[in-house]
Amino acid sequence: MRTSWEQKLDQTLTKVGLRSTSQRQIVYSVLLDVRDHPTAETVFLRAKQAVPEISMATVYNCLDALVKCGLVTQVNIHRAATRFCPNMQEHGHFYCDECGKVFDISMASPAGMINIPSGFEPLQYEVSISGRCADCRDWEIPG
Amino acid sequence: MRTSWEQKLDQTLTKVGLRSTSQRQIVYSVLLDVRDHPTAETVFLRAKQAVPEISMATVYNCLDALVKCGLVTQVNIHRAATRFCPNMQEHGHFYCDECGKVFDISMASPAGMINIPSGFEPLQYEVSISGRCADCRDWEIPG
């Protein structure tokens, strides 16, 4: 029996004119399975466990398709590999400079507090915070 | 006579233990001169007009030094070259997907509206908006 996320994936891909393929299903399931904002490389390695012959190019293609159809968000990290996140609620990201982990941060819509100049058409907002996560702060060696 | 920004640069670099060099002065002056959020490559080409023998590695080093001492901000753009901005007021950035230009966007401090989990230590906020700028919207072919 098809699970509900598989149906939703099929429908969402089809809606924007993209095909539903087994590779795209695997990639999406990998993202849903462990919500740790993996890089394309990590997604590749995890997907490979299910489909050993899958290629990096295909993983990029699949991630791209998922972003295009609105099921996945990209998280940009300065000069490091892009992370991928299947949480489509409006939220920000906290990047820990020390351990490299990425955390979802709940927030109000930023649209209200930002003064978009007239004539500009905003399509996407991205709020990212960098610093040190709780764990890394705890492990700090005192003075 | 030394201009005030040159003195400020010297002092600010020195304060964090970095040296004031002619290359760093040139790079900073390039950023102050045209406020169009240039890439490292563009900074390199502009700096080269004053110092033909300057190298890309040095431009990166100088930009890095300027960021470290707090005179310059980096603007991350998804999968494209980092842009550099000498405007140190708290502000966001609008990236036009069509023409690639970057615009400063005034905004209230995002710190208030974001719910940082306890124990997390935020160091830097970055708000970026992507979409279409006014010019690109105007030039759109109707129908």
Place this chain on the structure above:
DNA sequence: CTAGGTGCAAAAGGTTTGCGGTTAA
């Protein structure tokens, strides 16, 4: 004097592309 900076060239890292073969619709 010497730690830090510069210039060059080579390498790294992440992502994209070209192409022949495959497959969903």
Place this chain on the structure above:
DNA sequence: TTAACCGCAAACCTTTTGCACCTAG
């Protein structure tokens, strides 16, 4: 049937690194 997709490998672009020489403090 056929446009879209896959897998592979090579290319690409931005950034980093190693090293010999140079220079600010």
